[in-house]
Amino acid sequence: MQIQQSAKIHDVIVIGSGASGGMAAYNLTQRGVKVLMLDAGDRFERRDFWTHVNPWQWRERLREGEHPPEFRLSTEEQPYLTPSDQPFNLVRVWGVGGKTNIWGRVSLRMSDLDFKSAERDGWGIPWPIGYRDIAPYYDKVEQLIGVCGGEDDSDALPGSKYHMPPPRPRCGEVIIKKAAESLGIPVVPIRRAVLTRAHRGFPPCHHCGSCGLGCGTASFFNTADHLIPYALKTGNLEMVTNAVVARILVDDKGLANGVQYFDRHTGEERKVLGKVIVLGASCMDSTRILLNSKSEKYPNGIGNRSDQVGRNYCEQVRTHVRGFLPQLFGMPVSNDDGIGGAHIYIPRFNHRIHQSRDYIRGFGIQCWGIGAHSGTNVATRLPGFGAKFKREVKKKYPSWVELHPYGEMLPRADNRVTVEKNHVDRYGVPLMKISVKYGENERKMLKHMYQMTEEILTVAGAEILPFDRESNDVPGTAIHEHGTCRMGEDPKLSVLNTFNQMHEVQNLFVVDGSSFATASEKNPTLTILAIAWRASDYLAEELRKGNFS
Amino acid sequence: MNQKKDKMNRREAFKAVGMVPLLVSLSRHPLVPAQEGEWTPFFLKPEQNETVSIISELIIPQTDTPGARAAKVNEYIDFSLSQETSQVQEAFIEGLNWIDQRSQQLHGESFVQLPAEEQRAILETISSEIRLSVQDRIGGVFFQDIKDRTVEGYYTSEIGLGQELGYQGKTYVSEFPGCRHEEHINWEPD
Numbered sequence: 001m002q003i004q005q006s007a008k009i010h011d012v013i014v015i016g017s018g019a020s021g022g023m024a025a026y027n028l029t030q031r032g033v034k035v036l037m038l039d040a041g042d043r044f045e046r047r048d049f050w051t052h053v054n055p056w057q058w059r060e061r062l063r064e065g066e067h068p069p070e071f072r073l074s075t076e077e078q079p080y081l082t083p084s085d086q087p088f089n090l091v092r093v094w095g096v097g098g099k100t101n102i103w104g105r106v107s108l109r110m111s112d113l114d115f116k117s118a119e120r121d122g123w124g125i126p127w128p129i130g131y132r133d134i135a136p137y138y139d140k141v142e143q144l145i146g147v148c149g150g151e152d153d154s155d156a157l158p159g160s161k162y163h164m165p166p167p168r169p170r171c172g173e174v175i176i177k178k179a180a181e182s183l184g185i186p187v188v189p190i191r192r193a194v195l196t197r198a199h200r201g202f203p204p205c206h207h208c209g210s211c212g213l214g215c216g217t218a219s220f221f222n223t224a225d226h227l228i229p230y231a232l233k234t235g236n237l238e239m240v241t242n243a244v245v246a247r248i249l250v251d252d253k254g255l256a257n258g259v260q261y262f263d264r265h266t267g268e269e270r271k272v273l274g275k276v277i278v279l280g281a282s283c284m285d286s287t288r289i290l291l292n293s294k295s296e297k298y299p300n301g302i303g304n305r306s307d308q309v310g311r312n313y314c315e316q317v318r319t320h321v322r323g324f325l326p327q328l329f330g331m332p333v334s335n336d337d338g339i340g341g342a343h344i345y346i347p348r349f350n351h352r353i354h355q356s357r358d359y360i361r362g363f364g365i366q367c368w369g370i371g372a373h374s375g376t377n378v379a380t381r382l383p384g385f386g387a388k389f390k391r392e393v394k395k396k397y398p399s400w401v402e403l404h405p406y407g408e409m410l411p412r413a414d415n416r417v418t419v420e421k422n423h424v425d426r427y428g429v430p431l432m433k434i435s436v437k438y439g440e441n442e443r444k445m446l447k448h449m450y451q452m453t454e455e456i457l458t459v460a461g462a463e464i465l466p467f468d469r470e471s472n473d474v475p476g477t478a479i480h481e482h483g484t485c486r487m488g489e490d491p492k493l494s495v496l497n498t499f500n501q502m503h504e505v506q507n508l509f510v511v512d513g514s515s516f517a518t519a520s521e522k523n524p525t526l527t528i529l530a531i532a533w534r535a536s537d538y539l540a541e542e543l544r545k546g547n548f549s
Numbered sequence: 550m551n552q553k554k555d556k557m558n559r560r561e562a563f564k565a566v567g568m569v570p571l572l573v574s575l576s577r578h579p580l581v582p583a584q585e586g587e588w589t590p591f592f593l594k595p596e597q598n599e600t601v602s603i604i605s606e607l608i609i610p611q612t613d614t615p616g617a618r619a620a621k622v623n624e625y626i627d628f629s630l631s632q633e634t635s636q637v638q639e640a641f642i643e644g645l646n647w648i649d650q651r652s653q654q655l656h657g658e659s660f661v662q663l664p665a666e667e668q669r670a671i672l673e674t675i676s677s678e679i680r681l682s683v684q685d686r687i688g689g690v691f692f693q694d695i696k697d698r699t700v701e702g703y704y705t706s707e708i709g710l711g712q713e714l715g716y717q718g719k720t721y722v723s724e725f726p727g728c729r730h731e732e733h734i735n736w737e738p739d
Contacts, residue, residue: 052719052720052721053719054710054711054716054718054719055705055706055710056705056706056707056710056711058705059625059705059706063628167725167727168725168726168727168728169727169728170727170728171728171730171733173728174728174733174734174736175733175736178736178737178738179738182737182738206721206722206723207721207722207723207725208718208719208720208721208722209718209719210719327732327733327736328733331730332715333714333715333716333717334717334726335717335718335720335722336718337718337719337722337725338725338727339725343727372714372715372716372717372718373716373718374705374710374716374718374719376700376701376704376705379700379703379704380697380700380701383676383678384676385607385608385609385672385676385696386607386608386610386669387610387612389608389609390609390610390612390616390713391612393704393714394713394714397714459738460738461738461739
């Protein structure tokens, strides 16, 4: 098959249209830079969303052969490998907007507890940036995208002057907050990239809880609605969809000079040339692309003479404790959808408790699914049958409560992504293999996560459902992958510099979550947006100075 | 340990998210479009469908709101079974057969012919929380399965979720009021 190659040399090629690629392309085009953006998938059409479709309507539609929007990439189309004793749940979205189409919208600022954690406890490497480097970018991101939240400010969760009003807490959240605070544990309004006021022409959230199925009014941040149209309006953005990037190409000087991709549907191979490449295909896919970009100069993958690409994977270990709050038994049911998901958050507090801990780093606690929702979670957990069972379900239905602690996983060299040349996808590109397992620090932290969550629920008077205090979600389930292309000062222990530029390949930038030196306990997307903005500011300035001609 | 990726088995899929969002991944099966008038089962035989209808109504009966029969839970269970692996389907049918065998053994009649109290009594033995005897074990596993399916079918229907539980979501709400109950706002831990 003839490989199609365009002769045009683009100034910048951005790979990926999600949080990182989308923000980089937006910022660069605003600043007059001409960008070619490639995304592996297509646009998700609003008319296909199932906003406001309630569960009994679902059943009818499914019976008639309709189906809701499928954002997630299937493993039939793109498998991945893991060792048989190391399961991993990988979620990917190939399509315009990437995972910002389905994300949880939790938007938390990291602090110097994160950026300087390695300096304090000696594990891993410190970030080459501190809070004061990134704070101006958090400010800019929040003003651009709209984040609701409170006025709290702490060493674990820095405050912001730019929050829109947070949503009011639900009944169960009011009680959880009082219970935690009686233990000296602060509870704050959570910060979400959900509009609670009209912003930039987008209407505020109208509390229909359909978020995961596509928002009919574009009231939560995603790059497809909120950034890419504005990038296109500048006239500086060219987009190619259904472009599955396989490799970054290299010239004989060892600089990146183009991208090889396959048409997702026809399988035709294409090449495009560029002076600078910005990779934002999401941690795992970006890592796979880098490792597959082998050449004489880089036998281990482009920019990987250090053998750090793919290593040092980190994420968040997560679990759940659930139950019923007797204060809410038999209450008349209200509409608990709110802004879809959590309204309150328990920021990391373990560093303030005066007890010695046998683990390092920390965890935060989120509360999703509190109140009366559409799942069958209450009924499936009550014993018996008959009229008495039915009455019990109705009584307990409004009282459902669940807490989800997220704990920081430490990076380790052996937790890694590799590529397997003997297992290829439909385009002949080696698949990724993910070899990850939790370690001792995670196990010890998990114990404390259960202990504190149970204590809060006990003080709240909850009927706690039985749980296994050694269990946790399968790695990958939190969908917060990091570390495999991390930034750092030392080129032997890191891949990128402080501006997300590869130490070894100065015209290749990696701007997604793979660039994080640590995973923190906090959700990453706000930080990804800030880092991508900062990196693309630096790149735009370097281009203006003529450093990449 | 399993090496399978993000595809939970279908049973877990139903349980994990209260059925509805993952049902889509199971409906690759070519479906007969909903016909006008009479519904006929995809998977269950007519007598099996009747047994399932009776059991589901015993699990969630009519009270001041309609029960499983009115909510057509049998149709939901039939559809959900039609999407399962043959292993799961066979186990379910084995369980239905066990119910009739137990009924014959105790009363010389099939389950559908028994009066309600005797039907209920059979379910009582196999729904018990205490460890079941060997001869009841198939029944116990079956009961858990059909109870799960009944619960899923009922509490995602308009009758179950809308009328019985009073669910109000998935609609336009201009301002979210949050908790306005004095007893919660003033609640203090002991």
